[in-house]
Amino acid sequence: MRGVSHQKWWGWGVEGVAFSHHDKPNMAPFVRERVGIDLDAPGSPPPTFEDIDVPEPRIGADLSATLTSAVGEDHLVTDDLDRVVHTYGKGLPDLVRIRAGDLPRIPDVVVYPGNEDEVRAVVDAAVEADAVLIPFGGGSNISGSLTPPAREDRVVVSLDLGRLNRVLEIDEASGLARIQAGVLGPDMEEQLGARGWTMGHQPDSFRHSTLGGWIATRSSGMQSDKYGDIADIARGMRVVLPGKVVALRPLPSTSTGPSVREMILGSEGRLGVITEAWVAVHRLPENRDIIAYLYPSWASAIAAMQEIAGSDAAPTVTRVSDANETAFSFSTQKVKKGASGKVQSVLFDVLERRGWDMDAVCLSYVGYEGDSAKVRAEKAVVGKIVRKHGGIKLGRGPGALYDQKKFDTPYIRDFLLDIGGLADVSETAAPWSRLMDLYFGTLRAAQEAFDSLGVQGFVMCHLSHSYHSGACLYFTFAFAPGVDGTEEQLERYWVVKKAIQQSFIDLGATLSHHHGVGTDHAHWLEEDISPAGTDLMVSLLRGVDPGRNLNPGTLLPAHREW
Amino acid sequence: MRGVSHQKWWGWGVEGVAFSHHDKPNMAPFVRERVGIDLDAPGSPPPTFEDIDVPEPRIGADLSATLTSAVGEDHLVTDDLDRVVHTYGKGLPDLVRIRAGDLPRIPDVVVYPGNEDEVRAVVDAAVEADAVLIPFGGGSNISGSLTPPAREDRVVVSLDLGRLNRVLEIDEASGLARIQAGVLGPDMEEQLGARGWTMGHQPDSFRHSTLGGWIATRSSGMQSDKYGDIADIARGMRVVLPGKVVALRPLPSTSTGPSVREMILGSEGRLGVITEAWVAVHRLPENRDIIAYLYPSWASAIAAMQEIAGSDAAPTVTRVSDANETAFSFSTQKVKKGASGKVQSVLFDVLERRGWDMDAVCLSYVGYEGDSAKVRAEKAVVGKIVRKHGGIKLGRGPGALYDQKKFDTPYIRDFLLDIGGLADVSETAAPWSRLMDLYFGTLRAAQEAFDSLGVQGFVMCHLSHSYHSGACLYFTFAFAPGVDGTEEQLERYWVVKKAIQQSFIDLGATLSHHHGVGTDHAHWLEEDISPAGTDLMVSLLRGVDPGRNLNPGTLLPAHREW
Structure with a gap:
């Protein structure tokens, strides 16, 4: 659709941008040793679109005509690529399925309304025809919210909001x-x-x-x-x-x-x-800075983060990676030329001589915004807390790097899929008092899942989004499933993903802090907000949409759909 | 009920505490001139309980037995006083009605469960018997949420939570x-x-x-x-x-x-x-201070408040009274003996000589909490903003006074009712850009309402609760209705109250920032959250409580009840 850009039909981000480890000499050894995946293994690139078998659209002439009159001929699309783009989000299961050309049910038509009146006409037409309507934004959902139910018999309309962009x-x-x-x-x-x-x-x-x-x-x-x-x-x-x-x-x-x-x-x-x-x-803030700090351990880092959250400083970003994520992050650095590389190596030597266990260090970023006096005061408050917990300031360099690269991580997942590795994320939030149990309990649950599969596996974690009463923990996991075949791989993926999600719930944390429920997390909804709390949600959804025309199947566990 | 204290059955607060103007020599002249009410007029004290005609409880033996077994004999009460206490909140219409002994429908029974299991047993029993259940906390509601519908034919159970107090x-x-x-x-x-x-x-x-x-x-x-x-x-x-x-x-x-x-x-x-x-x-904070400031005008005060909300200071309290509320507040001061009274009078002379219009001044309170450095820094930031907008600092004295007296205001309403005056409040919130229009528009609406009634009337206002995008405006109005009789007085009350509430809605503000909807504000719900938004609420309420057993009649406008 002219003026509306989409991500790659088979993966994250835009064509022409991809992850490569060739300029990161420490990464392949790290991943080989710690994750059990050989980054230099011969890869299977993503499929070409021509190899995909795309189902024909099933839409009657009546609805087609109503939708066409709603949005205009130019803004109703039934071509294969557009419909495939609107079939999946970018969750790991989505990526595995699309790379396998697995399309049990795809939208029959994609419409691009240009204003609210056109949206109204589309919604009215879809519900009047008892079709299913799925709103579509950037298609970046990773909780399974965007995919039509596999056994949906009704017409499926994808409503792309891309023209409403002002x-x-x-x-x-x-x-x-x-x-x-x-x-x-x-x-x-x-x-x-x-x-x-x-x-x-x-x-x-x-x-x-x-x-x-x-x-x-x-x-x-x-x-x-x-x-x-x-x-x-x-x-x-x-x-x-x-x-x-x-x-x-x-x-x-x-x-x-x-x-x-x-x-x-x-x-x-x-x-x-x-x-x-x-x-x-x-x-727009007068000053904007992201400063990196290093802590000797996860426990010291979490304690510092909690103290910062309760302090008079009000930073924009509070983030700390555990030892695994820190090590991974260091392994993805490009070759440092000249002074800065040398400084880092000298610093690490110094810390080691001071007794730091460099395998346990945790990298942290704290962001500051405001006028100079405020930023200076807040840096002083944070600096004191960092020192109290045994940490040190690394300075602005790594922070600036993080700031530039922060949106690139998802590309790695596609690269791993090329070489048969599975990687995904699960994030949650819990009160401060539960964070350490939650962290270690989830690591244990993931490791037990890996063990049960007989794979090596790797989990890393960071804390971000601090609140008065708690924070978000964000886990990334990766492993080589050791099997081929979509269903076999996904079965193994779910063993790990489910172990992590169940650990969240069992340890007093939520099923998701900010990725949503979708279909992937719906299984845990009743355990999170209680069955009676789910009743309230069902009452609302059923009352508003008795015909289940609006993105049915997402949010609620299957046995709670009416 | 032993261990559960209640407010006066006929008014605000506890027996033995009442408002008096006799130690406030400027108040009677102020109220006589500005509100048109003579504080020294001979009053009609509130009725004695014996004068009230209390309907007999209508509850069958079955439900009575079930409820008794739920909470125990000692915690089920059907006596007249207890039931009357649980009939009304403390809104102006509530007070007018209860003083007139107007009790069209009162709870048939009051239960005091001692734990959640007992609450469950009460709720189950009430709904099983198709009774109406009204939860009751402190009974301070002023939006009409607590009163059984006048024409309710079913048994009405008031569930007092007073024993759940730990x-x-x-x-x-x-x-x-x-x-x-x-x-x-x-x-x-x-x-x-x-x-x-x-x-x-x-x-x-x-x-x-x-x-x-x-x-x-x-x-x-x-x-x-x-x-x-x-x-x-x-x-x-x-x-x-x-x-x-x-x-x-x-x-x-x-x-x-x-x-x-x-x-x-x-x-x-x-x-x-x-x-x-x-x-x-x-x-508990290390330091806690409330500092008073004075502005030459409402416009300068609001501008300062907005700037404080957007500044690096994070005060606990931001409050400013308009000229009317400021004048009223000064009129309620006790006689100042010695230096402090003199200081104030000297200060006012100085300001007048500087060209301030002392009828336009606006009194503000800003609260600070935290360690000394933080409080000092924030006072400096606020002080600079105050000066920029032409204001001056009055200091800690009036702030401390405000802090002590802040919970006493509602007693004035009962005192006014004694002498035939009606006073009530309406509060709202809106974006900063709309506050001045909202303020003047609401004053105008109230004045037109007073004019239509041929009464003098008085409105005063303060801003409190500042947010990034807006703030709360809190209006207090009073007038002598000039008629006797409950219905006649309430009719006149509603002319003014409705004019103010309608002004909120018409000028982009909400029907209530923090008093709730109840029955008094339900009329404006659809205009506030839109009819379609109300549909969502109805879907939820109807789905959860199809039999309308849980506090029916509150929240929704009558024509949206199912």
């Missing part, structure tokens, strides 16, 4: 902007930045995800400590339902009963199509 | 406390304070309201700028529904679909009975 107005006095839901992160920040504003929301998916998608999945960005989660940022919104529009005005706070705003947040397409939102925006 | 545990590492829902503010803070903690939540109703009530109405306290609204504070909760318990664990943030936590918040009894919650608690 910042409509800025209320400068209030720090609020009205923005269309289909805008991608970089485009939105460019429009805001041109007028001196920023939303400050930077999820890992930032380059390939949309405002509507963030709202629909309760997204959180790496600067959430300052800017808030999307649930804090999105103050008002418009949502299209059959025959009507939910219109919530931007309010700083309100006492109008059970929060409808907080029902739309996280609704993953089941409560309609979000067309626009009023979001909090901020003046 | 802080159960404190998770010190996470800054979280698990607290029973029926605890009153002072009792809770005493239990927390004994262990060095505070929740920091201080609504005007603090002394007579409960944790469960705060959650059920989306309460906000005067220190919300630091501690957050109750929606931020309450992280996990347990809620009893027929046959089940919604159990939400304390999580700093989560991405589990439409937020069930945010459905319980504001549910005003319609989604079950909240029995306990995990709330964020904080260490």
Whole structure:
């Protein structure tokens, strides 16, 4: 669709960008030893589109005509590539399936409405025809929210919001902007930045995800400590339902009963199509710095993070990697030429002589924004806490590097798939008191899962998104499944993924801090919010969409669908 | 009920505490001139209980027996006084009706369960018998949430949570406390304070309201700028529904679909009975200061407040009164003896000579908490902003006075009722860009309402609860209705109240920032959250409580009840 860009049909990001380890000499040895995957093994590149067997669209002439009159001929697409692009998100199971050409059910038609009236016409037509409607933003979902149910007999309509990509107005006095839901992160920040504003929301998916998608999945960005989660940022919104529009005005706070705003947040397409939102925006900061610190151990790092969260400093980013993630991160550095490489090696020697176990060190980033005095004061507060917990400051260099590379990580997954490795993530949040148990318990659960499969396996973790009462832990795991075949690989993947998710729930943490429920995490919903809490959600969804036309199958475990 | 204290059956607060103007020599002249009410007029004291005609309880032997076996004989009460205490909240219409002995429908029985199992037994029994169940905390609601519908034919059970009054545990590492829902503010803070903690939540109703009530109405306290609204504070909760318990664990943030936590918040009894919650608690602050400032005008004060909200200072309290509220506040000062009275009068002379219009001055309070360096830095930031907008610092004295007297204001309403005056409040929130229009538009609407009634009338306002994108405006209005008779007086009251509420909605503000919807504000719900947004709420409520047994009639406008 002209003017609407999509990610690769088979993987993360855009054509022409891929991960390579050839300029990172320490990475292959690290991955071979620690993960059990040979990065130099002969790879199977992703399939060519011509090799994929794409089902014919099943859509009747009536609905086709109604949709065409809704959006115009140019904005209704049934070609194979477009429909395949709209079939999956970018979760690991999605990537494994698409690379295998596994397409049990794909959208029959993709429509690109250009305004809210057209969205209304599409929604009305789809529900009137008892079709299934799946809203689509950047397609970066990794919880299985975007895929039509395999056995769906009804027509499946994918509603791509990509043409709704404008910042409509800025209320400068209030720090609020009205923005269309289909805008991608970089485009939105460019429009805001041109007028001196920023939303400050930077999820890992930032380059390939949309405002509507963030709202629909309760997204959180790496600067959430300052800017808030999307649930804090999105103050008002418009949502299209059959025959009507939910219109919530931007309010700083309100006492109008059970929060409808907080029902739309996280609704993953089941409560309609979000067309626009009023979001909090901020003046571009005078200074912006990300400083790296190093801790001698995970325990000292977590203690420091908790103390920073409770301190008078209000950093934008608080992040610390465990020893595994730190080691992995160091292994992906490019060859350091000249002084800076030397400085690092000298520093590490010094620390080792001081008695540090360099296999246990944890790398941390803390972000600062504001005027010079505030940034200086906050750095002083954080510096004191870091020192108290035995850490040291590495300085601005690694922080700047992190800032540049932060959106690149997902590309590694596709590279690993090329050589038969499986990698994915699971993230959660819990009170501070539970974080250490949660961390070690989850590592143990993952290791037991690896052992049961007879594979080596690797897990690494970072803490990010600090709150008064707790924080997010974000786990990345990888292993060579040792089997071929989509189903066999996915079966092994699920052994590990399920062990990690179950550990979250068993140790008092949530099924997801910011990736959403989708179909992948729905299994744990009742254990997370209790069966009776799930009843409330079912009451809401069933009352709003009795025909199950709006993205059915996501959010709820299968036995709770009506 | 032993161990459970209640407010006066006919008014605010506890027996033996009342408002008097006799030690405030400037007040009677002020009120006579500005409000048109003669404080020294001969008053009609509140009625004696014996004069009230209390309907007999209508409850069958079966339900009575089941409830008795649920809570024990000692904790089921059908006596007249107890039932009358549980009939009304403390809104102005409530007070007018109860003083007139107007009791169209009162609870048939009051039960005091002592634990969650007993709450479950009561809820199950009530719904099984198709009775109406109304949860009752401190009875301080002023939105009409507590009163049984006048034409309710079914048995009405009031469930008083007063025996559930303990802080159960404190998770010190996470800054979280698990607290029973029926605890009153002072009792809770005493239990927390004994262990060095505070929740920091201080609504005007603090002394007579409960944790469960705060959650059920989306309460906000005067220190919300630091501690957050109750929606931020309450992280996990347990809620009893027929046959089940919604159990939400304390999580700093989560991405589990439409937020069930945010459905319980504001549910005003319609989604079950909240029995306990995990709330964020904080260490008692090292320093706590409230400093008073004076601005030459409302416009300069609002501009300063907005700048403070966007600054690096993070005060606990930001509050400024308009000229009317400032003048009223000065009129309620006791006679100043000696130096401090003299200082004030000298200061005012100086300001007048500087060209200030002393009828336009606006009094502001800003609260600070934290270590000395933080408090000092924040005072410096605020001080600079105050000066930039032409304001001056008055110092600690008036702030300390405010801090002591802040919970006393509601007593004035009862005193005014004694002498035939009507006074009430309406509060709202809106983006910063709309506040001035909202303020003047609402003053105009109120004045037009007074004019249409041919009464003098008085409105005053303060800003409190500042957010990034807006703030709360809190209006207090008073007038002598010039008519006798409950219905006649209330009719006139509603002319003014409706004009103010409609002005909120028409000018982009919400029907309530923190008092809730109840029955009094339900009329504006669809205009606030849109008819389609109301559909979502109806879907939820109807799905959870198809028989309309749980506090029916509150939250939704009458034509949306099913």
